[in-house]
Amino acid sequence: MLGVLVATSLILANSNYIFGLLSTVLPINTSGVITSADLEAYWDSECTNAVSSINWGTIYPGGSKNVTIYLKNTGNVPLNLSLSTDNWSPSNAGTYLTLTWDYSGGQLQAGGVVQVTLTLTVSSNTQGITNFSFDVVITGTEVQS
Numbered sequence: 111m112l113g114v115l116v117a118t119s120l121i122l123a124n125s126n127y128i129f130g131l132l133s134t135v136l137p138i139n140t141s142g143v144i145t146s147a148d149l150e151a152y153w154d155s156e157c158t159n160a161v162s163s164i165n166w167g168t169i170y171p172g173g174s175k176n177v178t179i180y181l182k183n184t185g186n187v188p189l190n191l192s193l194s195t196d197n198w199s200p201s202n203a204g205t206y207l208t209l210t211w212d213y214s215g216g217q218l219q220a221g222g223v224v225q226v227t228l229t230l231t232v233s234s235n236t237q238g239i240t241n242f243s244f245d246v247v248i249t250g251t252e253v254q255s
Contacts, residue, residue, distance in 0.1 A: 147187055148183070149182070149184065149185070149248065149250040150184050151179050151180070152180045154180065155180050161179050166230050171235070173232055174232065175229070178227045178228075181218065182222070183218045183220055186220045187220060188253040189218045189250035189251060190216075190218075190250070191215075191224075191250055192251070193246070194247045194249070195209050195244050195245065196245045198242070198244045199243045202238075203244065206233040207230060207233070208231045209229070209230050209244075210229050211227060212226060212229075218250065228246065
């Protein structure tokens with residue numbers, strides 16, 4: 111009797127293999143968006159002429175120069191913008207030169223464009239610097255909701 115029970119159990123346990131498995135497929139379409147924070151600079155409000163470098167020309171001690179550019183949020187999230195500088199040459203030039211801008215803050219929406227004027231001011235007591243270079247660093251940080 112025990113042998114019949116074991117044989118029956120094995121047959122029932124393997125009945126899926128004997129008779130075949132039933133299956134179905136349910137495809138579910140999905141989509142999503144990966145957030146991106148991207149920022150580009152242009153010379154024109156139509157954003158067709160990209161800024162690759164800025165030549166400040168000649169600035170006298172105590173003087174300043176303005177350059178107007180347009181920043182475009184090419185990402186898909188709102189950004190807060192900040193300005194800094196890096197890679198000064200000569201290394202002490204940042205002591206005598208100051209970069210500011212007229213950006214009033216606020217969010218730059220995805221696809222939005224804002225005009226900003228960068229102002230480079232040279233200290234009146236600048237000494238020993240004739241040529242200089244540095245990087246303008248504009249950072250776009252995602253606005254946290």
